[in-house]
Amino acid sequence: xxxxxxxxxxxxxxxxxxxxxxxxxxxxxxxxxxxxxxxxxxxxxxxxxxxxxxxxxxxxxxxxxxxxxxxxxxxxxxxxxxxxxxxxxxxxxxxxxxxxxxxxxxxxxxxxxxxxxxxxxxxxxxxxxxxxxxxxxxxxxxxxxxxxxxxxxxxxxxxxxxxxxxxxxxxxxxxxxxxxxxxxxxxxxxxxxxxxxxxxxxxxxxxxxxxxxxxxxxxxxxxxxxxxxxxxxxxxxxxxxxxxxxxxxxxxxxxxxxxxxxxxxxxxxxxxxxxxxxxxxxxxxxxxxxxxxxxxxxxxxxxxxxxxxxxxxxxxxxxxxxxxxxxxxxxxxxxxxxxxxxxxxxxxxxxxxxxxxxxxxxxxxxxxxxxxxxxxxxxxxxxxxxxxxxxxxxxxxxxxxxxxxxxxxxxxxxxxxxxxxxxxxxxxxxxxxxxxxxxxxxxxxxxxxxxxxxxxxxxxxx
Ligand code: HEC
Numbered sequence: 220x221x222x223x224x225x226x227x228x229x230x231x232x233x234x235x236x237x238x239x240x241x242x243x244x245x246x247x248x249x250x251x252x253x254x255x256x257x258x259x260x261x262x263x264x265x266x267x268x269x270x271x272x273x274x275x276x277x278x279x280x281x282x283x284x285x286x287x288x289x290x291x292x293x294x295x296x297x298x299x300x301x302x303x304x305x306x307x308x309x310x311x312x313x314x315x316x317x318x319x320x321x322x323x324x325x326x327x328x329x330x331x332x333x334x335x336x337x338x339x340x341x342x343x344x345x346x347x348x349x350x351x352x353x354x355x356x357x358x359x360x361x362x363x364x365x366x367x368x369x370x371x372x373x374x375x376x377x378x379x380x381x382x383x384x385x386x387x388x389x390x391x392x393x394x395x396x397x398x399x400x401x402x403x404x405x406x407x408x409x410x411x412x413x414x415x416x417x418x419x420x421x422x423x424x425x426x427x428x429x430x431x432x433x434x435x436x437x438x439x440x441x442x443x444x445x446x447x448x449x450x451x452x453x454x455x456x457x458x459x460x461x462x463x464x465x466x467x468x469x470x471x472x473x474x475x476x477x478x479x480x481x482x483x484x485x486x487x488x489x490x491x492x493x494x495x496x497x498x499x500x501x502x503x504x505x506x507x508x509x510x511x512x513x514x515x516x517x518x519x520x521x522x523x524x525x526x527x528x529x530x531x532x533x534x535x536x537x538x539x540x541x542x543x544x545x546x547x548x549x550x551x552x553x554x555x556x557x558x559x560x561x562x563x564x565x566x567x568x569x570x571x572x573x574x575x576x577x578x579x580x581x582x583x584x585x586x587x588x589x590x591x592x593x594x595x596x597x598x599x600x601x602x603x604x605x606x607x608x609x610x611x612x613x614x615x616x617x618x619x620x621x622x623x624x625x626x627x628x629x630x631x632x633x634x635x636x637x638x639x640x641x642x643x644x645x646x647x648x649x650x651x652x653x654x655x656x657x658x659x660x661x662x663x664x665x666x667x668x669x670x671x672x673x674x675x676x677x678x679x680x681x
Contacts, residue, residue: 244327253332254340255284264346266304266319274353276403282348288337295333298326305598312590315602316675353399355469359509363488366430367505374498381430381490382445394479394513396462397470401505407496409464414447415456416485467598472511472677477664479517519664526550526618526659528641538657539640540570540624548657553615557666560608564601566658567594569630570639572621576659581613596630607670618659
């Protein structure tokens with residue numbers, strides 16, 4: 220055996236030992252007879268109930284002991300293999316608001332509890348859903364409904380534009396918006412705008428709401444039929460990308476004054492590119508937009524920096540993934556001013572394999588942003604840092620994505636695989652789940668001294 224091979228094996232052993240160490244469970248420390256009341260309820264309350272509750276993102280509730288007991292076996296299974304709770308970001312690299320990752324100790328505890336018969340234990344313990352609203356933030360000040368959409372079993376991708384007119388007593392500051400689909404797994408993507416009618420006192424009734432099915436490209440006629448003009452006939456002022464939605468995304472509310480915007484007393488919420496992925500059931504979607512108001516003028520506007528597809532930086536090499544190949548692509552962008560990062564969103568489609576982003580400061584230091592070892596198309600969170608994160612002027616933001624277009628990728632939509640990449644037939648890159656995208660979106664505000672001490676942990680509204 221060559222010297223190199225020896226070194227390789229020694230390194231392998233050290234790496235195995237080191238990785239192994241992180242997974243050692245101290246079984247001595249586990250209670251002899253774990254109960255739901257004392258041991259399991261607190262774990263599930265924090266890590267499962269945000270979704271597994273009435274009106275949550277999950278298909279069933281785990282909000283009572285009886286419901287948990289009924290599924291104890293599956294719960295033991297999906298926690299042990301880390302399928303649940305879904306949290307693609309690597310918690311050894313960076314941390315975010317709402318991080319939901321079980322420790323090995325917690326997983327072992329659930330196993331032991333299940334094996335001993337999933338006992339409830341003493342009564343009178345507390346086990347509550349985070350809040351009773353159809354929201355991850357709290358009680359919305361306003362809920363804007365969108366027209367229902369009928370989906371049919373066997374549907375391919377479908378695209379809509381929807382508009383809802385809103386009348387308030389007076390103009391307001393909006394601090395947070397949250398798009399909520401009525402059932403998880405159907406809506407793939409939404410990009411929404413607000414149109415502000417400064418002249419909105421005598422709005423035509425037919426302006427109130429509309430839902431139009433479109434091809435992926437949106438042309439002028441479609442906009443015309445939505446009757447978006449103000450009473451003067453001119454197009455009202457538009458706030459672009461006022462809200463966005465991707466699978467798994469929850470609403471975020473930044474500290475007072477940061478982000479948000481002002482609306483006039485008459486405005487329309489327009490959902491652009493409401494995109495439903497292929498449907499495997501008949502279903503009527505009744506999505507809503509939760510609106511949260513604030514008394515504080517939004518004096519620190521947020522902006523979005525988008526690397527990759529449709530963005531400010533090119534993808535190297537070009538995003539084309541030949542059949543039966545694995546590829547790796549990089550996108551880099553140097554920022555000109557100091558920024559305070561709030562939220563980041565990595566976005567790939569089904570062939571995505573891994574994602575990694577960091578910033579390199581002018582002095583060569585690295586600021587870790589996010590690492591996702593196992594890309595999961597179903598969970599494309601917007602990750603909010605626990606504290607505002609300063610990236611100094613002159614830093615280069617680097618995003619790296621790997622794709623797997625072989626048939627051993629279980630998420631490959633094509634069997635046998637075919638070449639997949641960005642497609643540009645629609646005046647922008649195609650967002651169809653069967654085409655690929657590579658985007659890294661950074662939501663930030665201009666840096667101000669002291670920002671690094673500002674917490675982004677949400678303040679519960681109720
Ligand atoms: C971010 C939302 C979310 C969180 C948090 C979450 N789940 Fe889920 N869970 C889902 C969704 C959506 C599904 C259905 C789709 C799927 O199976 O992937 C699901 C499915 C399941 C299933 C059924 C799996 C199967 O194979 O039938 C179980 C059991 C489950 N979750 C348990 C848990 C437990 C236990 C926790 C906490 C430790 C948890 N979930 C946290 C959203 C969530």
